[in-house]
Amino acid sequence: MTKKIRQAYRQTPWRRQLRSLGFSMLPVIALLVITALHLVISAQAAEAGLQIMEMHYEEEEILRQIANQRTQLAWITSYGEMTKRAKKLGFEPVQTDFIHFMIIPGYMGREAVLLAPPPNQENRSTPLVNESYQKSLWDWFVETFLTSKKEGGNFG
Numbered sequence: 699m700t701k702k703i704r705q706a707y708r709q710t711p712w713r714r715q716l717r718s719l720g721f722s723m724l725p726v727i728a729l730l731v732i733t734a735l736h737l738v739i740s741a742q743a744a745e746a747g748l749q750i751m752e753m754h755y756e757e758e759e760i761l762r763q764i765a766n767q768r769t770q771l772a773w774i775t776s777y778g779e780m781t782k783r784a785k786k787l788g789f790e791p792v793q794t795d796f797i798h799f800m801i802i803p804g805y806m807g808r809e810a811v812l813l814a815p816p817p818n819q820e821n822r823s824t825p826l827v828n829e830s831y832q833k834s835l836w837d838w839f840v841e842t843f844l845t846s847k848k849e850g851g852n853f854g
Contacts, residue, residue: 773779832843
């Protein structure tokens with residue numbers, strides 16, 4: 699009788715084969731999913747890298763154009779070019795006999811801008827490094843841990 703009950707609960711062979719096939723295919727499917735995700739992420743990273751490279755090329759091109767325009771502006775506003783254009787427009791260099799200076803009472807003029815200290819003067823600036831940071835690590839260690847407290851001061 700126990701044999702019949704046992705057979706009633708036993709699954710059919712095709713179901714057991716299907717379950718074992720499913721369990722054996724599970725790592726393969728997981729590996730394929732991980733590989734697909736890796737490929738997608740790698741493709742996106744490669745595309746982003748190409749876009750960044752393209753943007754760097756565009757940046758370099760824009761910087762070259764700016765440099766060229768600055769060079770052209772410097773050339774156009776140079777002394778030689780400005781004098782040529784002024785002569786074409788009918789301007790003439792002024793002679794010193796025709797220059798008149800006017801003195802306006804109360805006008806002090808522009809204030810001079812000092813960009814650097816006058817020559818032959820010593821710079822009395824503060825040191826760039828704080829004095830407490832000018833000790834070596836060894837000096838600090840010796841002073842802090844190896845010297846006795848009696849040396850610091852005599853109280854009595």
